[in-house]
Amino acid sequence: MPRRRRRRWVEEIPTVSSFVPEDTTPSSLVVLTVDEFEAIRLKDLLGLEQEEAAGRMGISQPTFHRLLLSARRKIADAIVNAKAIKIKGGEYKMVGRGRMGGYGLGPGGDCVCPNCGYKQTHARGQPCYEMTCPKCGAKMTRA
Numbered sequence: 001m002p003r004r005r006r007r008r009w010v011e012e013i014p015t016v017s018s019f020v021p022e023d024t025t026p027s028s029l030v031v032l033t034v035d036e037f038e039a040i041r042l043k044d045l046l047g048l049e050q051e052e053a054a055g056r057m058g059i060s061q062p063t064f065h066r067l068l069l070s071a072r073r074k075i076a077d078a079i080v081n082a083k084a085i086k087i088k089g090g091e092y093k094m095v096g097r098g099r100m101g102g103y104g105l106g107p108g109g110d111c112v113c114p115n116c117g118y119k120q121t122h123a124r125g126q127p128c129y130e131m132t133c134p135k136c137g138a139k140m141t142r143a
Contacts, residue, residue, distance in 0.1 A: 008035040008067075009058040010092040013129050015139060019078075019085040030078040033090030036071035043068055094142065111140040 014037050035057070042053035054064035078085045110119045111128035115138040122128060122142065131140040 007058075007091050007093045008038065009056065009095045010034055010038045011056065011095045012038070012041065013094070013127055013142065014087045015129055015141065017087050021082045021084065024082050027081060028083050030074045030083045030085050031089065032071060032074050032085055032087045033092075034087060035090040035092045036067055036074070037087050038092070039064060039067045040071045040075070111142060113138050114141055 013034065038057060039053065042048050042056060043050065046053075048056070050061050050064055050068070054061045057064060059067070075085070077083060111122050111131055112119050113133035113136060116133060116136045118133050118135045120131070120140065128140045128142045132138065133140055
């Protein structure tokens with residue numbers, strides 16, 4: 001019996017869930033999981049070392065490395081072969097904004113409008129990025 005997969009901590013959910021090549025009809029779809037997206041964000045966008053990024057996700061450095069390789073392979077396949085990218089699924093939990101310097105574990109936090117600053121208490125089971133601001137209609141983000 002295989003080991004149960006450990007959930008990875010994710011600080012940000014992508015605000016866009018899909019990318020499609022502009023000039024062609026995509027030949028197929030590549031699915032990038034939310035935890036793979038987070039690995040790319042931490043390592044390639046923020047420039048963190050793998051040890052630090054793995055620690056922030058709550059996984060070992062070798063697991064982080066495998067996650068990063070998988071994500072990069074999928075992104076390269078999509079770019080080279082004109083495939084659409086869909087970001088969804090994966091084994092992850094959202095990092096709450098709690099007592100541990102902004103990286104406390106567990107639920108909590110607010111959904112915030114990036115345009116007008118409107119705040120709403122986060123409702124468990126409904127991601128902030130799926131909500132729209134009642135004041136200006138923009139997509140909400142997690143605070």
